[in-house]
Amino acid sequence: MAIRAMNSLTPNQVRDMFLYVGQKVVENKPFLTKIDSAIGDGDHGIGMSVGFTKAEENLKGKEFSNVNDVFKTVGMSMISSMGGASGVIFGTMFVGGVKKLEVKETLDLQLLAEIFEGALEAIKQRGKAEVRDKTMVDALQPAVYALKESVEKNFSLVEGLRKAEEGAHQGVENTKNYVAKFGRAKSLGERSLGHQDAGATTVWIIFKSMREWVEEGLQDD
Amino acid sequence: MAIRAMNSLTPNQVRDMFLYVGQKVVENKPFLTKIDSAIGDGDHGIGMSVGFTKAEENLKGKEFSNVNDVFKTVGMSMISSMGGASGVIFGTMFVGGVKKLEVKETLDLQLLAEIFEGALEAIKQRGKAEVRDKTMVDALQPAVYALKESVEKNFSLVEGLRKAEEGAHQGVENTKNYVAKFGRAKSLGERSLGHQDAGATTVWIIFKSMREWVEEGLQDD
């Protein structure tokens, strides 16, 4: 059942979308390793792969009756398996937005914007990072703004995701101009300039893959 | 009181001769280090310097009434300060020959030959090394033979010492053709070929310096 450019997704489609996203993140492991090696400890690709592999284990073959549980499953898989700062931060990216959300049976652009806005808030609260601190927040925040703007402009789901992807990508580029304030890159000070942040890169890959899946109607079954 | 080419020495002259010998060995520390570094652990120069410095401490300014005590003092200084195999071996080179010797008040070539012959026996018994095992025995044995032959030929003290020096030197050269059987060089097997033995080199330096002192009538006071 390949539907091109769906405008809203069932819980099981959301599941499939994140299975695809996970696949893409795992494929990018060497790339993320290289980025984190330049100014971090080189384990970001490993960590994200562990998290998404755990998510795949917990999503695959399972039926979901609401959107909330899919997000929760992805987020909790990360939190429970990854460890480190990024386990909590990326886990919160999925859990944070649905924590107080009433049960939803379809995911449209408005809900997506709402969920990631909640996630952004939760991450900032948890990790205390703001834009310009050279973290994944630098990619997530513009992505969230793009989603919200797209809702206002009545864009389609795929259009909204493309805007978010572009926003995240711009955020990644911006991180090159910032001095790190969190994580291991922090202690490098000025030496972190010129390098993009690994976590921000992952955020961009996540939005890019979501857009691809929705656009192509790709499915994992 | 500089007497050229003395034919017999008083106990205090023997003392002064060994003070001179010690000085020469200490001067050769870097040379011995280099030799021991090639196939050993590089500490032979350090060790011999420690031993002769201790000997100097115990000889200097002291009056000796017999030859035996001078030899004993040098040997015991080494045994007590150096440690390792070479402390015992070189200590025995001085102690071993006078251990059972009756008290002597002058040192002539015959006594010298007798003392070092006893030393050679004691060292072989202690360390179980024979000629061709690439140790100091390879230098000491020809030196002892040369001394004995010189006694038979009625050579002067300085002539006898020169023959001993030559014998020791030939012994050092011979060690280059032997595979080490003792000490750390032992584990190198064939790789020790082409290198001279450090302890043999020290024996040569000792006889060479004795000859110099007797020849020049050098004194340390």
Added chain:
Amino acid sequence: MKKLVNNPSNVVEEMLDGYVKAHSNYVRRLEENDRVVVTSRKTADNKVGIVIGGGSGHEPAFLGYVGDGMADGVAIGNIFASPPPAPILEATKAVDKGAGVLYIFGNYAGDNMNFGMAAELAEMEGIKVEKVIISDDVASAPKEEKEKRRGIAGEFFVFKAAGAAADKGYPLEDVARVARKTNEQTRSMGVGLSPCSLPQTGKPSFEIGEDEMELGLGHHGEPGIKRVPLDTADNVADVLLSYIFEDIKLDQGDEVAVLVNGLGSTPLMEQYIVFRRVEEVLKERGIRIYRSYVGDYITSLEMGGLSITLTKLDDELKELIDHPVNCPRFTQK
């Protein structure tokens, strides 16, 4: 750097496997979560539980300090990465005897967040939890911001004091108080000579010249205060101590516990040479060493270097420092 490992992804699992096999009379792994090691020995009813933890690669810390008189459980992360909340929570449930549980961990973003989440979850399950965050590394932030400092070797003294307090039957708030006091009274300053490398990446944790050292190096290779030429043991001890003396008031007659902690590949010989100078300097200043510890207490794999830790003691802390300990990797009579 060369490693004796199998699959680099499995080093933590396999180390834990080996560890509990070697010390089965002391500890066991939890069935609920295999990244948890808890004491298998009987402890007093109603004893406050102590859960410690952090990344792997610091062995004998942290797992080596689970045993009589120290911690009851440890949550084990990947190399140099905080454990997730799940093992922390499971450790908490396993060691709680109704008197509550104290978390002690170093001040790192990951540990803060994961122990923080675990504490929230534990409290949702009705377990009282207190957290004490260790910040002894004077190199990592100015004096006025001690709470921002990293936790390094001084963690050992906090485990020691809190473990003793719990063993003596102190209630949770007092165990936490004692742990906080120890942290307040503890200062560490380290020096790095050579890096380590992670099994998974093989990359050295930092670059350093053959005759340089890094003053204030962190336990994961974080840069310190400055890169200076390698110096003598005595001068290094003097410099490290000077940072500590500038940071905490120590007067004639004061008593301290001293820890000279090797980072992994620094021989005991060098650690004792440094300790010798520490003792000399403290004596000159009229500061009395009440107890001293020399050795690899909290390492960074095969990193080269060491740190000096001083903890200013009062009567209460002296009693706690004296308390016996029996752990797989630390015993005190």
Added chain:
Amino acid sequence: MKKLVNNPSNVVEEMLDGYVKAHSNYVRRLEENDRVVVTSRKTADNKVGIVIGGGSGHEPAFLGYVGDGMADGVAIGNIFASPPPAPILEATKAVDKGAGVLYIFGNYAGDNMNFGMAAELAEMEGIKVEKVIISDDVASAPKEEKEKRRGIAGEFFVFKAAGAAADKGYPLEDVARVARKTNEQTRSMGVGLSPCSLPQTGKPSFEIGEDEMELGLGHHGEPGIKRVPLDTADNVADVLLSYIFEDIKLDQGDEVAVLVNGLGSTPLMEQYIVFRRVEEVLKERGIRIYRSYVGDYITSLEMGGLSITLTKLDDELKELIDHPVNCPRFTQK
């Protein structure tokens, strides 16, 4: 290699200084000879004295093993060089209580000669002395010539057993018998990954490629049996064990003590990973591990690598291995 030292000629003196300052409740240096460290604790009247020793650079061996239930005195040589007879003799006089003294040392030319001379001198002074020479390194000579083998990490088990026997009041000949039996029943096999260097020369103790290891490497960098490519921890454990199994008959149901000994810079993590495999292999063969020890027991400064030691136990040795120990660098309850 970088060192935290002052004058390289003084490293042993300064280490000893630091050591006795750090452990003044356990040990003291002799006034008669400052290269001797003896226990400062009360031991039973008429207890057989145990004097151990050898070169420095193997810390915690040998000085760390002077204390309750192990040795009474240690004679300390320069780095990797036997002590002279004088400190051995002084140690002997200091620890003799009339019941005689046992010397335990590794089978090296220097140690043999110096302990030998000291024994002669001690006997001239009317002290009964027995010598037990340890030769556990299977790599260093063929099986038929066990008496020519070097002593490496297995020395620890001999100290342990003899120390316990002396503590239990065995007479000299029995302490010596037990030490000899332990040596007979002990086999070690090591692997070297990276060299150390002497403070005085700075020269690496051996050369080795980035992906090589030396099977059977000696404790001073002596070449072993062969140079092979670096392998996984499990394969290395298997190979080391295979040499041991070929050398000593171990049948199903036999009981052994196991020591995985780090040479200096090999992280505990890797040592436990190797121990994990050792346990697995012994279990497969139905050999029971009675007690196990993992850690840096006898090192070679900052050398990289480790060794595996197995000691086949009978009832007498089991009792001795179980005996409590309280030393500055090793404690067993």
